[in-house]
Amino acid sequence: MATTERDYYEVLGVQRGASGAQIKRAFRALARELHPDVSSEPETEQRFREVAEAYEVLSDPERRATYDRLGHAGLRRGGYEPTFSHFGDLSDVFAAFFGEGLFADVPSQRRQARGGDVQALAEIDLGDAFTGISVAVPVEVALACERCAGSGSEPGTETRECTTCGGGGTVRRVSQNVFGQFVHQRPCPECGGAGSVVETPCGDCHGQGILLTSRQLEVDIPAGIHDGQRIRIRGEGHAGAHGERGNVFVVVRVRPDPRFVRDGNDLHTAHRLTMTEAALGTTAFVPTLSGDARLDVPPGTQPGEVRVLYGRGMPSLQGERKGDLYVRLDVAVPTTIDPEQRALLEEFAGRAGPETYAHGDEDEGFLSRLKSAFR
Ligand SMILES: [Zn+2]
Ligand SMILES: [Zn+2]
Known part of the structure; x- marks a missing residue:
């Protein structure tokens, strides 16, 4: 048809x-x-x-x-x-x-001769991605059966010569078409190219010559790895027909850390100051992946201000400059105050004027940011 x-x-x-x-x-x-x-x-x-x-x-x-x-x-x-x-x-x-x-x-022939690749998964914390870590990753790989040394025959029993290919391991087929006559040589479908057929199958691998084996693979995950990146481990995949094993590809999942947002190699975090800390200035301690970092907050700090701690972000996989840590400052306004606190604040309010809250260009900066947000 x-x-x-x-x-x-x-x-x-x-x-x-x-x-x-x-x-x-x-x-x-x-x-x-x-x-x-x-x-x-x-x-x-x-x-x-x-x-x-x-x-x-x-x-x-x-x-x-x-x-x-x-x-x-x-x-x-x-x-x-x-x-x-x-x-x-x-x-x-x-x-x-x-x-x-x-x-x-x-190279289709070669690709078939090499064993298949294996996918594996490693899940690590952001802190592990910061330092780099060695993890044991479980993999299931097909390996040559030890009992029969990969032959598929029960030790001590004989194999017989394959009748389909006469022991040569390949079969030939001749076909005729517009280009003329062609001879195709392919691995024998009966014996899979081995030239011999198993008479008494090995008790461990049932004549397959290979066994699916569970293994733990020690994988070094470099510092600075990103979520979703793959690490190739050569020669640890499935055994191939001619001995060459495939590769293992380990997909690395980096669990998010609730304290940080990652953007490339940079990290973002937020720190909340009290109203008085923002007004009077303070020394704050902000989380980083290598312990808390000291942050000097000058008097008059405004909500939304961003401070950069240079080099306190993630390391670079390529060994370039480290990322930075951006700290966005928020200001908490009191929500429950007692009568005494209220009196204090009222007294302060009575003494404060527009100059108390003036901060130069900042007003204009805020307004223009607002305007551009609506544009
Ligand atoms: Zn076996
Ligand atoms: Zn054969």
């Missing part, structure tokens, strides 16, 4: 009068783009089948002439069926067209 009713010229992106060489070039470019090792888009498979079918028709002068005169229906009446329509796997379609090796620059 045909896989497309779309115009074949349109599928390949060529003019109706395109030469054979132009058609071939367009097809190769599209195939390269749609190769399963290159593209992971879900529609890729359908698109490649369309492209392959269009090429199969347009690259054959007789079929092309039929299609030009009578279209898709004419081809169907003539008994045309795409050669690959019964292939289940897209990689089979590719193999049918190109054999092995066309995409030699795409």
Whole structure:
């Protein structure tokens, strides 16, 4: 059955009068783009089948002439069926067209030989991200079974030679298509390329040769790490067919600290002064990730003022300058006062005038900030 009713010229992106060489070039470019090792888009498979079918028709002068005169229906009446329509796997379609090796620059073979990667999660506090920390991260990795040394056979028993591949570990298939005849060599599906078949499966791994193993991985998390960053630990992932193990990717989650808001390497915090502290000045102690820091608050400090403690933010992962700590000062106004306190405040109010509250440019600054907020 045909896989497309779309115009074949349109599928390949060529003019109706395109030469054979132009058609071939367009097809190769599209195939390269749609190769399963290159593209992971879900529609890729359908698109490649369309492209392959269009090429199969347009690259054959007789079929092309039929299609030009009578279209898709004419081809169907003539008994045309795409050669690959019964292939289940897209990689089979590719193999049918190109054999092995066309995409030699795409290291698919190597990727298969190496073991799979493993994802793991490490959750740390902001304070740990500040200092850096070593944590034990649980991972589940497939490792060669120790009992059978990865062979899959119960120790002391024999394996038999694979009858499908005759012990060679590979199978060959010959296919015929528009490029000519191709010989495909693939790992034997029966023995998985080992050349031998397990007679008596190992009691531990049931003949698989590998076992899922729980492990604790000691992971050094560097100071300055950000939430969501990944750390790659080479060679600690799943065991591969040829020994090379995959990697472990540890995603680091940094739990927020209720005292701080992190912005890159900078930290923001808030500190509340009493009305009298703000008016008279005081020495405040504000939290940092390395203990409380002393902050001199001069008399007449206004609510909303921000002080910067340089270098008291997070360390930089790249070893650059540390971040800063921004302290926003708030002023608490008394909410419950006794008659005596009230009398004191009233006396103060009676003696205070506009000059008591004047602070130079600040009024204007406040107003212009307010105005710009409404603009
Ligand atoms: Zn075993
Ligand atoms: Zn075999």
